[in-house]
Amino acid sequence: MTIDAWLTAATADAERRGLPELKPILETLGRATAALRAADFNDRANADSPGASGSPSGLGARG
């Protein structure tokens, strides 16, 4: 689910539940989610497999 689609759905659900005050903090959460998804520790199915220790791709040299 894209963040835009998630935010649209979450905002609509919050309004349906009588919680319109959630909208601005859902937008804040959306920005945090975008940052999380952009982090370089995320594994991707078309990249090298994660190491046996679970170390995310790209950080193996850090020890």
Added chain:
Amino acid sequence: MMLTIEEFGRRLRAREVTSAQVTDECLKRIDADNGRLNAFIRVTADEARRQAEEADREITAGRDRGPLHGVPISIKDLLDVRGTPTTAASRVRDGHIAARDATSIAHLRQAGAVFVGKTNLHEFAFGTTNEDSAFGVARNPHDLSRSPGGSSGGSAASVAAGMALATIGTDTGGSIRIPAAACGIVGLKPSFGEVSIDGVVPLSRTFDHVGPLTQTVADASLVYHALLGDEHVTSPVPLPLHGVRLAIPRGYFFDVLDDEVRARFEEAVGRLRAAGVHLDEIEIHHTADIAPVYLHIVLADAAAYHATTLETMPERYTPNVRVRLEMGRYVLAEDYVRALAGRDVLRREVDAALAQHDALMLPTLPIPAPTIGAATVPVGTKTEPVRNVMLRLTQPFNVTGHPAISLPSGQTKGGLPCAIQLVGCRMQTDALLKVALACEPQIAAGPLPRSGKVGG
């Protein structure tokens, strides 16, 4: 200045003072000042006097339970004490009575501690200011218009104002260290998993810690070991200052910092260096990921715990805490898993930063205690949300699980405490305490007034 636990113990065993006398003094201060500070939700005066008299009888009879014998202690109202309500500062828990002690509290009881009462907090520990509590706002003993920090704000205020010799708090994003810093006392978040969280109302089982707030590092060590249930506890021995190696993580940890907090930090650096401490400046990577990682885990954990009561009794939450808990119900599973991966990365980054050093050294709280009711606060040329800025320097070590201790380090021109945080290697809280004990005289620029403006 109020007795420390160490000094109380010496005088108790020298028959110069009794537990009943010191407990009574704490209860008198509660009676005199709690109306203004609102530090306590429940004062257990009768039970405390009974415990103190029993402690004195045991000393007379030659039974000594150790360093906490007869010590008056307050407890955050998030931990179960048998026979009393655990409110979590929320109407959601109306009618609750704890059937048994939390494991950590049972250890304190076995160690002979005297429980003077349950302290105020940010509702369900989900906030940094103590403003959202079903029992009203708690206030800072150094300035009644200021927050004592949170979520263990009532706890910190109780020690800073001389209402207890120590207190027990919890720390999920900084809730021991933030109020300790705001109130000018010591706060220890042990390494993750060391002190039992059994019998503690959770915020996030992934990040929750139990630990002490005290007047000194030595006292923190004594209470920490009592919380663990250690039977043979002695005062810690400091490391020699020559040979202590500290790392200062520049960048993220100094990017958003009040000028006076920065000045007190740099002054302490100068004193430590002059005393022979080796200080290096280092960089920790992935710091930009700290807040997103923390947020996705703590929100999801909290929402899972509160899901039923959010549906059945939403009106019993304070509005701000309710909204924050509801936000967690929208965290997607895939993002929670990403955050768990990020936690592992950050843990390794901090491990690597500590590989050549005894501890990291950084400020605890980027700002002095904020004014009650403020949503934002000026920091340098920027305006920052109070909650974000208060969590900024403490939440990284809830994510990574490293032990961290906050020490008072002077004051602003307006008399508000500043504080410095030392962070040690995982599962080596004792080693961190030895470093903190060695550095404490140089970090503390001098004693803070204990009761501030409470007494007028």
